Amino acid sequence: MSSALTRPTAAPAAAARDVTVRHRTRISDLAEVRWAVAALALFLLALPPYLLDAPAWTWAPPFALAYAAGGWEPGWSGLKALRDRTLDVDLLMVLAALGAAAIGQVLDGALLIVIFAASGALEAVATARTADSVRGLLDLAPATATRLTGDGAEETVPTERLRVGDTVLVRPGERVGADGRVLDGASEVDQATITGEPLPVDKRAGDEVFAGTLNGTGALRVRVERDPSDTVIARIVAMVAEASETKAPTQLFIEKVEQRYSVGMVAATLALFAVPLALGDDLRSTLLRAMTFMIVASPCAVVLATMPPLLSAIANAGRHGVLVKSAVVMERLGRIDAVALDKTGTLTEGAPKVTDVRPLPGSGLTERELLRLAAAAEHPSEHPLARAVVDAARDRGLRVPAADGFDSAPGVGVRATVEG
Incomplete structure (x- = not known):
């Protein structure tokens, strides 16, 4: 065998680590995160003077900027959906926030904007981490x-x-x-x-x-x-990528009823505003009632509670080496009561270690002496079990003698329990 076959190198492994780091998405690079942070900062800036009944000029501009920072993106998305003759939850959220401001509940509207912007940012982060997990798997191949x-x-x-x-x-x-x-x-x-x-x-x-x-x-x-x-790794990457794009049954159901529910809610809000007003009720109380209904009946929380948690779970599983086949599978995992596995290796740390040392009867050796001699015999080996024996001896403060010249006493037996 030529010398080229035995020349070790660690460069490819280091290069793979470098590629993984380079592909990792920085949270600060996500536009949704920046807008959510801006909306939250402006909200916190306006909150103290508003609660202290300071003049309106001290809190109204920050609140207005918070509305703009957190609401422009979902509002624009909702308007584009409206152009396609669909009504989505993004537009409803913005309308509910503006309705709250219209009846004097500026704080409630701003809080709704901040919550919605934060949830959108969390979904963007979860999606980016899922993509990073997929790229990290691909980077395993040199x-x-x-x-x-x-x-x-x-x-x-x-x-x-x-x-x-x-x-x-x-x-x-x-x-x-x-x-x-x-x-x-x-x-x-x-x-x-x-x-x-x-x-x-x-x-x-x-x-x-x-x-x-x-x-x-x-x-x-x-x-x-x-x-x-x-390759096998390429097919695994494709499966994980497809998993992040699948939709769970809960999300499919919500998307199915979201359009009809949104249209019905808007119609009910208009009816609550127009009918009492036509019957002689005053404008302020009628508007307050209609906007309160819109805010309470908005399905924002239900929609936001579906895909972001699933994406986050898939991404977190990928970072820990667990490949989830689809969002459907992830949702079903939440309903599992018991699991049966036929491979003990999948439940262990993958790093064997000695748990017990038991000299055979009549050997005349103590546990420490036996472990010291076993470590001497295993010291030259690179096998994972041999490493576990040597590490156990060192952890107990034993001096491991050189294996050269070591002769085992006749009749000495060793029995050790090793856990993975």
Whole structure:
């Protein structure tokens, strides 16, 4: 085996981390967040003088600016929907806030604007984090791979240029650049990102490997068997992206009745205003009654309580390595009472550790002596279980002797319990 096959490098892993950071959306870059923060700041600026009965010029301008900052975007969206002959909740919210101001409830209207703007900002943040989770999954696959040419030379190429039948070299510490099959070499590969298994899997000639998985201490020659656009990690990314665009049954139901409900509410508000006024009621009390009904009957809270929480849940699950198939699945999870799993590996931390040390009867060793000797024997190994034994000895303050020259006493047995 040539020296090129054993030269370790950590550059690809670092590059993948850099790409992930570069793709992460900053909350301050979202327009919805900036407008919501501006509306909240203006509301808080106007609140003290308003509550202290200060002159109107001290609180009216900040309140007006808060209305504009938090309400212009949903108002514009509502007007565009109205142009398409639909009535949505955004326009109703703005009308309700303006109606509150019209009857002298400036504080209530401004608070409604701020709440609606904040909910829109939270939805934008949740959506951006979902997109970041998807991009983070895609970044698990390295940007480049080392392709071997027909004469044995090496060339670094973007992974999207790999084709079925190409041979790539995966050095220790690198991520596999494509789905394929091992032609030569032996190593352990961390496949947790694909299979969820907590321990690395031994790979030898003939075994299958997946793009985005992390190679261990050996070098592998891999023949590409799938196009980069059809790798397992690419299909997982596509599924997560589709999940963020699906709609839960609750949201579909609300969208189905939202249009009719909005039209009915506007008609009822106009009736509450026009009928008493036609029967001789005074303008102020009639307007107050109609606007109060509009504010109370507005479906803003119901609409805002559906998709933002689901998006946030999908994004949070993606950041913790849980891939949610759709918003429908996420909503059904809320109604689950019991779960049965057939794989213990998916319920563990993926980091084995020693929990008990039990010398065999008649060995003449204490637990500390046995652990010290076991750590000496396992010290040269890089296996995760060996690392767990060595770490346990060090955590207990034991001096781990060199393994060279260590001879186990006849009849000494070891039994240890290791938890993952």
